[in-house]
Amino acid sequence: KVVRVLPGMAAAFIDVGLERSGFLYVKDACLDSDMHRLQSDRNRNTGTLDLQPTNAEVRDGTQDESSHPLIGDILTAGQHIIVQVQKDPLGTKGARLTRHVALPGRYVVLAPFSGQVGVSQRIQDQDERERLRAIIGDLAVETGYGLIARTAGEGIEAEVIAQEAHALTRLWESIESESQDTTKPKGLFVDVDLSLRVMRDLMTSDVESIAIDSFTHGMQLQNALKGFATRDDVHVEIYDSAQPIFTHFGVETAIERALQKKVWLKSGGYIVIEETEALAVIDVNTGRYVGSKSLEDTITEINMEASVEIAYQLRLRNLGGIIIIDFIDMHDANNRQRLLDIFEQELAKDRTQSRVTLMSELGLVEMTRKRVRESLGEQITQDCPY
DSSP: EEEEEEEEGTTEEESSSSOOOOOEEEHHHHOHHHHHHHHHHHHHHSSOOOOOOOHHHHHTSSGGGGGSSOHHHOTTTTOOOOOEEEEBBTTBBEEEESSSOOEESSSSETEEEOOOEEEEETTTOHHHHHHHHHHEEEHHHHSSSSEEOGGTTHHHHHOHHHHHHHHHHHHHHHHHHHHHTTOOOOOOOOOOOOHHHHHHHHHTTTTOOESOHHHHHHHHHHHHHHHHHTTTOOOOEEEOSSSOOHTTTTTHHHHHHTOOOOEEEETEEEEEEEEEESSEEEEEEOTTOSSOHHHHHHHHHHHHHHHHHHHHHHHHTTTEEEEEOOOOSSSSSHHHHHOOOOOOOHHOOOSSSSEEEEOOOTSEEEEEEOOOOOOOOHHHHOOOOO
């Protein structure tokens, strides 16, 4: 339910049944149908054809702010709309919402409010991209909804993709039907449970086995794997030893390490990670490492090792937003560029989008990493009230 419309913020507060209202920006609120309605109204009033930017242009930011429709033209207080949580509540902020609903499957994502089709950028082969685009293009026409081919869809037969697209279509139609039967804010759909979600979204080609300490969920995983055309080689191991599964596989130790401010490097150097509400700061230090050649070589070796560890810690701790990294200052421009190249190679392993700027004269590297949910520390620790 739309609670407040804020023209000055180009946004609205939406009651979604949580403790705090969610936040909906105009670019996330404007659907293709809204653009068509506004265009029709404008044409009727003026008798002229005034072409507006497409909704895709509004969403991806290729148009300037003045070309966006006004939030008051799209939403009114008291109106009921379907929204999806785009970012979980963070600190004192409510959830970031969007009306561009996306229902993910293993091979495709259904976008019911869009007629667009797309293919994951991670799929590099041009022939395969064209094949997938043709398949989902036909399915989009057949279902009437937008579709995006996921990375896992590479090499999958058209029949398998079609089955999943139709299953997602039925799911959306049931969600839409339930939305008609309520006048109060409520949840219409929650994604599948954690074990199935991990398998769907994180099971890449290098995964050989899955260990799980629940017999019931293990059977669910085995049954779900049968529906994955390309992963009939993955073994599901039901873990039933007395020692907890996190202890056995070293996860508990990794979590403890991920909550410490100081992380030691194998060479004897270390990095210090500090989280604040506005940003995260990472400092690189030589520690016990004294090197064996020149000072420049010693510093370069520490920085190179630290860059690999920092990229790993960003993923492990799920740090997001603005991140400032204070590498030890290097005088050689070639070494600075080599450091940035290695750092960006390591960041490429990350499924979360990030962007790195050039190193400043002070040896600082500024970067941003997309923040969708709380960091690991924020999720499993609590600030001491004293």
